[in-house]
Amino acid sequence: MGITTIVFFILSAIAVMSAIMMVVSKSPVHSVLWLIAVFFTISGHYILMNAQFLAIVNIIVYAGAIMVLFLFVVMLMNLNVESEPMKNYRIQLAGVVAGGSLMLVLLSALMKTDKLMVQLKDGDVGLIRQLGRVLFNDYLIPFELSSVLFLSAMIGAVVISKRDK
Amino acid sequence: MLLAIDWLFILEKFALILIVVMGSLVIAMYATYAERKVAAILQDRRGPNRAGPFGLLQPVADGLKLFFKEEIIPDFSSKFLFILGPALAMLTAIMTGAIIPWGDKVQLFGRDIPLQIADIDVGVLYVFAVVSLGVYGIMIGSWASNNKYSLMGGMRAASQIISYELAMGITMIALILVTGNLSIKEMVLQQQHGWWNIFYQPFGFLIFLICAFAECNRTPFDLAEAESELVGGYHTEYSSMKLGFYLFAEYINMFVSSVIMSSLYFGGYDLLPFVDESKWGLSANWMALIGIAALMAKVVFFLFFFMWVRWTIPRFRYDQLMNLGWRVLIPLALINMLVTGGVILYLHK
Structure with missing residues (x-):
């Protein structure tokens, strides 16, 4: 041990x-x-x-x-x-x-x-070097798609908070 | 093998940690003295000059006074969190020192000792993690005080730190694009051989500097302890050394952010830009000494700058603070990042 x-x-x-x-x-x-x-x-x-x-x-x-x-x-x-x-x-x-x-x-x-x-x-x-290679070579599309998902969540939050005005 | 550890290595790191923690505490202590002296000079006064020659023992007297003050823990507060608050503030302030390269290396007893506690792969991100944890000390302390003014101060501090973290993070992305590295040691080494990063990222540095002021809760962004509206801000209910911890953590934060700015943008322990000091043929220990002196000179300048601004610029209003953070600094940081990325892409093609 x-x-x-x-x-x-x-x-x-x-x-x-x-x-x-x-x-x-x-x-x-x-x-x-x-x-x-x-x-x-x-x-x-x-x-x-x-x-x-x-x-x-x-x-x-x-x-x-x-x-x-x-x-x-x-x-x-x-x-x-x-x-x-x-x-x-x-x-x-x-x-x-x-x-x-x-x-x-x-x-x-x-x-x-x-x-x-x-x-x-x-x-x-x-390690970051390894992770970056994997993310931007093997999993580029899923990675970008999830970024778009986050962006849409942010926009959604803004829209909801603006609705009252 | 049970516990196969290089004991000398542990000892070496332990000594280094002790030196760094003690060093930051002493420097923060004398930063309080310097603050009062700088304020005095800017306001045409004399400042502390009674305790010791030139008032040099004033910080010691202040510390002793805080220790001997009566310790008051309000009955209606939650006691554990009330004590945890200032402790966390102090802890997070000191933690950043772990990844800063204070110098190259010294040779003692036939061993090369690098003057950095931990050279981790993700140094810059570590700084961010610690900065974002710094909120907890203030938030927990302010909530545990069970006082509306404290809570307001704590909320202000937290929202301010979160808001300015964004712009800070985006400027860091631009810097990382330039250096292609996240390790602070590597960044300093690059600057030693080439240009300082300030020449590549002057605009980014400006944004970083403003954000550093906000992260440290320093004037003009010290709304968290705006005494004219919030009695004393998040530490209204605190007394004795726990109050001292909060006030002291601010000075340590100032010191640490000065070191970070010097390391990221001004070459860290590099003495002069455009000059290769390793050709001077000095021994490693002398080089280390020169390096530490160079870093400290930069740090002292930034500390002075922090104080200079405090005694020159009045406090912002809260909406002005938020506007500056969200509507000015973040877009500017984004533009800075995009332009940096574009230029790098163009140069590589």
């Missing part, structure tokens, strides 16, 4: 714990903060695979942009523990069943894969 494996297990433990805390915590602000912790541990996993670009972009996009907006909304709406409506018991049950079956599917899919799916420590797949 090398140091990479040890770090992997520590990170995984923190990730799972933070994810559970995110679901369990009563205050929405705490939930958002725990989710940010999850993103950091995921970035840590990327770094273990030497996927530096993915790790940093994960932090910039999720922790740095999306979660900031989440936090913004939660803080401005001042959602408190008391103001959170009691959820329907059936909806909670449905959530548990749906989440549990998703975990089952993922587990069964992951059990059948090869043991060595990723290269820990010295992989070079996630």
